[in-house]
Amino acid sequence: MPQLNPLPWFSILFYSWLVFLVILPPKVLAHSFPNEPNPEATEASQPQTWVWPWY
Known part of the structure; x- marks a missing residue:
């Protein structure tokens, strides 16, 4: 069987x-x-607060 030949x-x-x-590589x-x-x-920015117009 030819598939048994590993060469x-x-x-x-x-x-x-x-x-x-x-x-x-x-x-x-x-x-x-x-x-x-x-x-x-790479500096983290300060998050801005969001003023909700309804409340």
Whole structure:
């Protein structure tokens, strides 16, 4: 039965993991984000009270 021969499946598994672990991470990490967060935006703003016009 050919599906019991592990040689072709092992090579496919090995080369696919090689691509995932060696080739793709540098490509993903090379991307830069155009909108870097600035420290002014991290400050919590004070909530404004809402005056209800009816009561």
